[in-house]
Amino acid sequence: MSQHQTSHTFQVDLRGLVDLLSHHLYSSPRVYLRELLQNAVDAITARRALHPDAPARITVETGETLTVTDTGVGLSEKDVHTFLATIGRSSKRSADGGLDGTAIASARSEFIGQFGIGLLACFVVADEITVVSRSAATPDAPVVEWRGRADGSYTIRTLPPHTRPEPGTTVRLTPRADGTEWTRPDRVLELARHYGGLLRHEVTVTDARGTATRIDRTPPWEERHASPRARREALAEHCRSTFGFTPLDTVELDLPVVGLRGVAYVLPTAVSPSQRAGHRVHLKGMLLSDQASELLPDWAFFVRCVVDTTGLRPTASREALYEDETLDAVREALGNRLRDWLTGLAAGDPTLLHRFIETHHLAVKALARHDDALLRMLLPWLPFETTDGNVTLDEFARSHPTILVTRSVEEFRQVAPIAAAAGLGVVNGGYTYDRDLVHRLPEIRSGTTVDDLDPATVTAHLDAVEPAAELAAASFLAVAREVIGVHDCDVVLRSFQPVTAPALLLDNREARHERTRSELAGAGDGLWADILGSLRTEAPRAQLVLNHLNPLVRRAATITERGLATATAEALYGQALLLSRRPLRAAESALLNRAFLGLLDHAMHDHAMHDHATHDRAGGQGGPAPRKEP
Ligand SMILES: Nc1ncnc2c1ncn2[C@@H]1O[C@H](COP(=O)(O)OP(=O)(O)OP(=O)(O)O)[C@@H](O)[C@H]1O
Numbered sequence: 288m289s290q291h292q293t294s295h296t297f298q299v300d301l302r303g304l305v306d307l308l309s310h311h312l313y314s315s316p317r318v319y320l321r322e323l324l325q326n327a328v329d330a331i332t333a334r335r336a337l338h339p340d341a342p343a344r345i346t347v348e349t350g351e352t353l354t355v356t357d358t359g360v361g362l363s364e365k366d367v368h369t370f371l372a373t374i375g376r377s378s379k380r381s382a383d384g385g386l387d388g389t390a391i392a393s394a395r396s397e398f399i400g401q402f403g404i405g406l407l408a409c410f411v412v413a414d415e416i417t418v419v420s421r422s423a424a425t426p427d428a429p430v431v432e433w434r435g436r437a438d439g440s441y442t443i444r445t446l447p448p449h450t451r452p453e454p455g456t457t458v459r460l461t462p463r464a465d466g467t468e469w470t471r472p473d474r475v476l477e478l479a480r481h482y483g484g485l486l487r488h489e490v491t492v493t494d495a496r497g498t499a500t501r502i503d504r505t506p507p508w509e510e511r512h513a514s515p516r517a518r519r520e521a522l523a524e525h526c527r528s529t530f531g532f533t534p535l536d537t538v539e540l541d542l543p544v545v546g547l548r549g550v551a552y553v554l555p556t557a558v559s560p561s562q563r564a565g566h567r568v569h570l571k572g573m574l575l576s577d578q579a580s581e582l583l584p585d586w587a588f589f590v591r592c593v594v595d596t597t598g599l600r601p602t603a604s605r606e607a608l609y610e611d612e613t614l615d616a617v618r619e620a621l622g623n624r625l626r627d628w629l630t631g632l633a634a635g636d637p638t639l640l641h642r643f644i645e646t647h648h649l650a651v652k653a654l655a656r657h658d659d660a661l662l663r664m665l666l667p668w669l670p671f672e673t674t675d676g677n678v679t680l681d682e683f684a685r686s687h688p689t690i691l692v693t694r695s696v697e698e699f700r701q702v703a704p705i706a707a708a709a710g711l712g713v714v715n716g717g718y719t720y721d722r723d724l725v726h727r728l729p730e731i732r733s734g735t736t737v738d739d740l741d742p743a744t745v746t747a748h749l750d751a752v753e754p755a756a757e758l759a760a761a762s763f764l765a766v767a768r769e770v771i772g773v774h775d776c777d778v779v780l781r782s783f784q785p786v787t788a789p790a791l792l793l794d795n796r797e798a799r800h801e802r803t804r805s806e807l808a809g810a811g812d813g814l815w816a817d818i819l820g821s822l823r824t825e826a827p828r829a830q831l832v833l834n835h836l837n838p839l840v841r842r843a844a845t846i847t848e849r850g851l852a853t854a855t856a857e858a859l860y861g862q863a864l865l866l867s868r869r870p871l872r873a874a875e876s877a878l879l880n881r882a883f884l885g886l887l888d889h890a891m892h893d894h895a896m897h898d899h900a901t902h903d904r905a906g907g908q909g910g911p912a913p914r915k916e917p
Pocket residue numbers: 322326327329330357359360361362370371376377378379399400401402403404405406407456
């Protein structure tokens with residue numbers, strides 16, 4: 288049995304396609320002007336390939352209609368059918384419009400366009416586009432007029448030669464009522480400056496009264512200046528007018544292999560490292576994106592750049608850079624350039640380096656974590672919070688061969704004064720990157736040891752009390768260990784400064800997590816409990832260190848009454864807990880409540896005893912009411 292097979296071609300719903308490409312590919316209607324300017328630039332490039340001395344002018348006229356006229360290569364009637372009237376066909380790839388890699392690569396090095404869809408962007412603001420053109424390649428070809436409509440239909444007619452004596456093209460749009468916002472004269476001028484300010488051709492915007500404004504300007508990095516200082520000033524001015532800030536410094540960028548030049552402006556204020564700066568990237572002069580964050584490595588969030596390049600590829604919407612190996616290489620090379628700039632500052636301009644570090648030390652820390660050379664170079668300048676105040680690690684390591692680093696800011700706040708009094712050197716490792724950096728110190732500074740601060744280390748450095756004092760406190764300590772022990776916390780007696788601190792709670796995040804995990808494993812059942820149980824390690828316990836130098840603790844150590852001893856132990860634990868500033872668990876809140884009420888009860892009981900005693904002395908009857916154990 289023979290099988291019947293038929294062959295078909297995709298049918299395209301032209302309206303849908305035009306709508307998709309014109310309305311949904313781009314982020315804003317304003318790109319229509321960019322596409323028109325870009326076609327004009329490409330046409331001039333093509334003409335100059337034929338006639339190197341041909342004029343290179345682009346004129347944008349505003350008014351009832353908007354026209355863009357260029358002195359480019361123009362189109363013959365045949366070209367119009369081939370390129371203008373076929374969506375996806377572009378004269379900028381190869382003679383046969385092919386899409387093979389080499390054709391695209393060679394077109395890319397010369398032209399900005401390549402996809403054959405850009406003109407459709409005009410349908411966002413107009414229902415009809417008229418193109419009148421005269422070909423420079425075929426001088427005797429007649430002038431041709433093409434009218435394309437948003438529904439996908441078009442007409443072509445030829446016009447007498449005198450209607451357009453010189454080669455080139457005029458594209459005319461009649462804005463739709465809802466498109467006038469983007470075609471108003473002032474808006475067109477603004478858009479032309481935005482997109483075309485760095486174009487290498489003469490670009491003029493003319494209004495209905497005939498006022499002409501030249502918008503192209505020499506890129507600021509190509510201008511000549513009398514002195515390096517004057518150059519810096521001019522670039523700073525460019526930064527103010529482009530980004531609205533005066534830069535801390537300017538770093539010039541130059542990568543000849545990808546035809547890239549530009550400037551990186553160092554931000555004068557700190558920004559969050561997660562906020563990636565938007566850079567202005569021009570492609571052959573035409574602004575591609577003012578939000579291109581992919582140009583630099585993540586760590587370089589302290590600069591904003593303006594660059595012009597010939598070697599990078601745009602995406603089809605032409606609003607971002609295409610992620611390819613070239614972009615990778617450019618990113619790396621620009622990163623190296625910024626690194627060199629930092630090294631240069633360290634060697635030649637410490638004052639500026641200080642200002643930079645004051646503003647951007649977070650950025651530098653982020654960067655130094657992955658970059659040994661930079662770490663080595665910049666570590667002496669980076670500030671850390673330590674028990675000696677805000678000092679550099681290098682300075683700190685000179686007086687503390689063993690450096691302890693906390694895991695959290697709260698831990699540091701609580702332990703630092705006591706550790707400092709005991710002669711320990713502690714760095715606050717609670718801030719982003721700091722703990723990692725401190726741990727890398729021994730790699731670049733031999734003879735230095737770095738350890739995470741744990742309860743045992745601190746307690747080991749606190750003075751033990753006399754055995755007699757320990758013995759005298761034994762009964763109170765026994766009660767305290769019993770009531771505090773249920774919170775997975777040991778109780779020890781030590782002498783430490785400051786005298787005013789009655790107790791210190793040594794605990795760290797990992798220990799707390801471990802305890803939460805064991806609690807959950809205990810509470811749960813079935814599979815979940817098994818999983819948590821299997822994760823369980825020996826749960827580290829926290830430590831409540833009572834200060835024997837503190838008068839209150841000395842008195843507490845002599846308490847023999849169980850009720851008061853319990854309330855006192857719980858109150859001391861509760862106070863240390865509050866000082867540690869970590870969130871309280873339900874059992875801990877209940878403990879605080881109980882301790883407070885217990886102490887209140889004791890205080891009132893003592894008060895009643897006192898009243899009775901006074902009363903008795905004055906001849907009153909009876910003794911104090913028997914007291915209930917709480
Ligand atoms: N001003 C112009 N002068 C000469 N030819 C033009 C002009 N504008 C458009 N064309 C022709 O029309 C074709 C299609 O233009 P369109 O803007 O749609 O795509 P493109 O520029 O080739 O590519 P892209 O979609 O990347 O912009 C171009 O390839 C070019 O041949």
